[in-house]
Amino acid sequence: MVTTPGSTGRPPLASLAGHAVGVPPQRKVVSVLVGGQILGGIGMGATLSLGSLLAAQLSGSPAWSGMAATMSTLGAAVAAVPLARLAVARGRRMSLSTGALIAGTGAVIAITSASVSVFPLLLLGLMLLGAGSAVNLQARFAATDLARPGTRARDLSIVVWSTTIGAVLGPNLFGPGEAVGSVLGLPPLTGAFAFSVAAQLAAALVYLTGLRPDPLLAAMSLRELSVEAPRPRSGSLILRSNPGARYAVAAVALSHATMVALMSMTPVHLREHGASLVIVGFTISLHIAGMYALSPVFGWLADKAGRLRVVLLGQAMLLASLLIAGVAADSRTGVTVSLVLLGLGWSASVVAGSAMVAESVHIQDRPAIQGLSDLSMNAAGALGGALAGPVLASVGYSGLGFLAMALVAVVVIWTLLHGRRASAHAKPVTS
Structure with missing residues (x-):
């Protein structure tokens, strides 16, 4: 018997794209997404504000400081559709973890750019960091995959709310980040980027291990079991x-x-x-x-x-x-x-x-x-x-x-x- 999406029961396994897919409890899905959002928020909050200062320093002009937010927003926009396509093909688990790893890579590149004093390299790093914002946005939708219609907006909003924790904690890591950066021999203003690398790696691990079975693949399997589902459209x-x-x-x-x-x-x-x-x-x-x-x-x-x-x-x-x-x-x-x-x-x-x-x-x-x-x-x-x-x-x-x-x-x-x-x-x- 197929259970209702969002319930805690376990239906028979269904096959999708050659993978066996069960149905995880919705409460577990939301909890995992909240944990990933907190870590991802810390990673983003700890770096984006410093990105503008680093941009001004490497470019030699305060006029370029606004490029930090611009490149991050551009990165989030560019990553949105590819990550959504990856979710269809491999599930939310792979999509969200991949986005977090891309953001972590961006933080590494930002640190490198300061070490070699190359401004365009910083812009690339900040753009890749924007994938973390794309992950934060996609995570709220992941909360709706198995949600019941009567709680769909509530579950989505809880994941949105969890962003607050990272957004508040992240900027408070500037001081500790610089202390850690000094110990590690990192350039000034890049210590917090090391925290971002660790936070994004941790977020990727949370998504990879916690979203099993994958909520999107499970929801698509249930759809295929109940009716003949049409092919996805663009x-x-x-x-x-x-x-x-x-x-x-x-x-x-x-x-x-x-x-x-x-x-x-x-x-x-x-x-x-x-x-x-x-x-x-x-x-x-x-x-x-x-x-x-x-x-x-x-x-x-x-x-x-x-x-x-x-x-x-x-x-x-x-x-x-x-x-x-x-x-x-x-x-x-x-x-x-x-x-x-x-x-x-x-x-x-x-x-x-x-x-x-x-x-x-x-x-x-x-x-x-x-x-x-x-x-x-x-x-x-x-x-x-x-x-x-x-x-x-x-x-x-x-x-x-x-x-x-x-x-x-x-x-x-x-x-x-x-x-x-x-x-x-x-x-x-x-x-």
């Missing part, structure tokens, strides 16, 4: 033919672009108005807390109240954030409140939108649409951050807040139209 084909998937991918990407556009310019705006680095750091920390700390709450709400309602709630908070940024740009308190609401709005929109991405198609098509969603999300964020600079220079922080409302308006209108179309057949894809 992400672009799914977008052209599936309005639900098209909406969900756009909602996540546009919400991310809105968040990145305002957040990336906030440190610049605060510094121009005399704020200390302590104030800037505290404001960004509160923003990051808003992004992740309440994600389980939004996941629970998405399961109970519906995905579209939580997307609209997220857009309402994004709109409030942009409005406050527009009218209270000269107030540090106003900017701080705006950034907290920005993080909360992002969290609600991305958690609910990601759940919709996962359930808009059958299991065999999920990795393709999820990879394309992550690619779109990173590309939209990079574009939003790139355009925000010229907008800030032209119309100021207030103008940036008001102009970004156009992105929110697109998502709100699309959500209302999608809700009307979907009302006749609102039941999500469950397999």
